[in-house]
Amino acid sequence: EDQVTQSPEALRLQEGESSSLNCSYTVSGLRGLFWYRQDPGKGPEFLFTLYSAGEEKEKERLKATLTKKESFLHITAPKPEDSATYLCAATSGGSYIPTFGRGTSLIVHP
Amino acid sequence: SAVISQKPSRDICQRGTSLTIQCQVDSQVTMMFWYRQQPGQSLTLIATANQGSEATYESGFVIDKFPISRPNLTFSTLTVSNMSPEDSSIYLCSSQRESSYNEQFFGPGTRLTVL
Numbered sequence: 001e002d003q004v005t006q007s008p009e010a011l012r013l014q015e016g017e018s019s020s021l022n023c024s025y026t027v028s029g030l031r032g033l034f035w036y037r038q039d040p041g042k043g044p045e046f047l048f049t050l051y052s053a054g055e056e057k058e059k060e061r062l063k064a065t066l067t068k069k070e071s072f073l074h075i076t077a078p079k080p081e082d083s084a085t086y087l088c089a090a091t092s093g094g095s096y097i098p099t100f101g102r103g104t105s106l107i108v109h110p
Numbered sequence: 111s112a113v114i115s116q117k118p119s120r121d122i123c124q125r126g127t128s129l130t131i132q133c134q135v136d137s138q139v140t141m142m143f144w145y146r147q148q149p150g151q152s153l154t155l156i157a158t159a160n161q162g163s164e165a166t167y168e169s170g171f172v173i174d175k176f177p178i179s180r181p182n183l184t185f186s187t188l189t190v191s192n193m194s195p196e197d198s199s200i201y202l203c204s205s206q207r208e209s210s211y212n213e214q215f216f217g218p219g220t221r222l223t224v225l
Contacts, residue, residue: 032212032213034213034214036216041200041219041221042218042219043114043202043204043216043217043218043219044153044202044216045216046111046213046216049212049213087152087153096141096206097143097158098214100152100153101152102152103152
């Protein structure tokens with residue numbers, strides 16, 4: 001059974017304090033690893049797709065990286081507007097439908 | 111990317127009633143899905159909405175409780191039937207390019223409260 005585990009469950013940072021969120025996956029033949037941002041009361045907003053180990057993608061203060069077992073979402077010099085829940089999901093060779101993690105709730109204090 | 115809208119954005123309903131949620135996609139996508147997200151939890155897939163045929167339900171979800179329609183490639187509805195307080199949740203519609211391992215795009219969600 002495919003599994004996606006995110007850590008930590010919650011993270012509090014001061015503005016400007018860089019950190020990383022972790023997404024560990026156990027799937028049979030990774031096809032795609034996805035990161036989403038979800039604000040309270042809203043649907044998830046797509047951020048990145050990673051397909052193979054060693055791949056990296058960046059968007060503003062966010063950088064996503066992928067290894068054979070996990071993905072990291074690095075947040076550089078975060079701002080309060082980066083506060084949100086970040087979801088990770090993965091698809092495997094057996095299905096087009098992704099398995100979602102439970103998310104990391106990030107709060108950035110000014 | 112696809113732009114997805116949902117109606118209603120929120121509703122408060124009485125126990126035993128039913129609510130139909132509409133999902134509209136701005137392009138002819140292909141695969142559409144319905145998810146449930148309970149407070150503090152991640153996304154749980156309810157079913158895949160198939161155009162022109164019956165939806166494919168995940169374990170624990172049945173058609174009598176969550177009937178789904180998809181009359182064309184851009185529109186789908188989810189009905190939550192005979193509601194109980196346990197059905198209080200956010201319901202999300204999503205789309206994905208067919209037969210691909212690409213990302214899904216989500217609608218804004220419908221927040222349902224059942225009293």
